[in-house]
Amino acid sequence: MCGGLATRLKKTTSIGFKLLLMLMASIFCTAAFIMIVQMVLLPLAGLSRERLSQLEETYAFLYSVVFLGMTVLIFMLLSRRIIRRITAVNQAASQAGSGDFDVKLFDPVQDEIGELTTSVNQIVQQMRETLDSQKRAERMKHEMITHISHDLRTPLTSLLGYLDLLEASGGDAQTAARYVQIAQRKGEELKSQVESMLEYCHLHFSDIKLSLGQVDAEALIRQVLIDFVPQLEAAGMRFDLECTAENRGLEADISLLVRCLQNIIRNSIAYGSTGGRLSLRIYSEGMYLHIDIKNYGEPISPEDLPFLFEELYRAERSRSSDTGGKGMGLSIAKRIMELHHGRISVRSSAEETVFTLSLPRTQADGTDGSLEG
8 A cells, every 4th residue: 555655655756747747738838828817908909809700710820829829938948957967967977078077966855756866876875986996906006016016126136246156165165065955945935926926916906706615714723823833833833722612614715815824924923923923813793703823022013003905005014025025925915805795803902913804604513622832
């Protein structure tokens, strides 16, 4: 009943219904005007009804033309507001079509033109956002090219320098071996930076399609931690993993999630070794599974915290070849979380620095567990 009433009310506010009313009003006004002339003005001029009937028969065509012309004139006067509204929408569309997206229409009337105005505003807004996104992407690409040129120059120059020294070593085997070892290390550093930059470009500028699969978060983190045992031992750090979540199931792209965990753990080892310990905790809140990665090294300065995950951020704590390559490791981790509809956050104090990964969990069941090392 209410739906039918709403439909009828909408029909009464439609443009077609309004134009029909205007046409009927135009005809009525024209007819009323002619009747007034016939009944009031012509008798005052001394014309009888017989004479008036003769004039109507003689000039019937002219009479019809006058009636039609007056009807059209009154109709145009009544519909001029609708015409102005249509003209405004047309001008806005033409303005947007010419590349000027600073267009904002306002039409409070709830009819077809009002709906068209809303649609035009939405389209223009989407086009403006698309254009702004393209400009940001172009600016990011330009900045990235600039940073890449700067960041690759240092290890490349160093590599070439040691190769020159190797050539000039004069056959000294011990010296040559040392130079070769350093050149290899610089080459690996250069390779790591290039790989990180390629991965950054792939995640940020490509249409990523995730290869989703079911994974147990605790089992995955255990495996990632095993790969870091040599680095942890070299840094003099021990680690522990605690899991209090009963449901540890995730639907994720496993390779990307592993890369995200590696970046955060590598960062924590690089800057948390003075604390001597790396702590990981898995727990659930609501529909999300949270992973805390905690180190006890030097804190991150409050000035750096808001920008830590920004692309190519040049803060010392995030720009190191040991943390995923020249300020990209944490940005890559953030992008991976976004692709999984999750989020990453960080908090830091004098006692600890904690990175938290939050991911939507699935209905897979698991059991609590802990790992010591």
